[in-house]
Amino acid sequence: MSYKVFLLRDLLLLLILSLLLIHCEKSVEPPINEEALMPQWGMFRHDARHTGNVNTRVDNITGAGNDSVSVKWRVPIDGGLISTPAIGSDGTIYFGTDHISASDSSSFYALNSDGTIKWRYILLPRIWSSPAIGDDGSLFVGTMKGLYAFTDSGQLKLMLQN
Numbered sequence: 317m318s319y320k321v322f323l324l325r326d327l328l329l330l331l332i333l334s335l336l337l338i339h340c341e342k343s344v345e346p347p348i349n350e351e352a353l354m355p356q357w358g359m360f361r362h363d364a365r366h367t368g369n370v371n372t373r374v375d376n377i378t379g380a381g382n383d384s385v386s387v388k389w390r391v392p393i394d395g396g397l398i399s400t401p402a403i404g405s406d407g408t409i410y411f412g413t414d415h416i417s418a419s420d421s422s423s424f425y426a427l428n429s430d431g432t433i434k435w436r437y438i439l440l441p442r443i444w445s446s447p448a449i450g451d452d453g454s455l456f457v458g459t460m461k462g463l464y465a466f467t468d469s470g471q472l473k474l475m476l477q478n
Contacts, residue, residue, distance in 0.1 A: 389431030394423050399446040404453070404468065408434060412443030412457050424457055426470060435470035 395415030402410045407429035413422050422443040426434040445458035454473060455466040462477035 391427060391431050391433065393425060394421075398444050402447040402449050402455075404449055408468070410447045410449070410455055410457075412439075412445070412447065412459075414442050414444065422459070424455075424464070424466065426455075426468075437466065437470055437472065439464065 393413050395413035397411060398414040399412060404410065409427040409429070410425065411427075412424045415421050415423070422439050422441070424437045424439060424443060424447070426436075428434050439459060441459035441461035443457055443459050448456045450456065453468040455468065457464050457466075462475065464472065464476075465474035467473055
């Protein structure tokens with residue numbers, strides 16, 4: 317065979333492979349998913365800086381399955397939420413706040429399921445952990461200076477400082 321035949325065969329083979337690759341790339345493309353366009357929480361506290369903020373209003377948006385999503389209630393708290401809340405078996409919501417001020421105080425809250433404050437305990441060390449609920453209903457929260465335990469009615473049960 318002559319050199320021209322080899323060149324022609326190689327060019328034809330290259331053309332066929334190119335067309336196959338282009339076809340494969342187009343057929344693998346996934347369809348657009350509307351849920352994928354909503355803000356995602358791919359890691360703890362949303363982003364690499366762990367800000368916990370997606371800069372998206374939650375008023376009057378539609379969730380998965382066209383469920384309406386709206387704010388049920390708001391409650392004023394001192395400071396910001398640093399951790400994930402814990403929810404008791406009776407629906408009580410427990411969380412700590414981090415109030416950066418001259419005193420570096422924080423508060424441990426218990427909210428009723430309707431958003432009203434059940435109780436609040438002011439702590440001097442800053443709370444940077446999620447609360448945990450024990451089998452007996454005891455509440456545990458870590459601070460910058462130790463571990464605190466509370467009864468479900470908000471009484472200090474135990475304080476272990478480092």
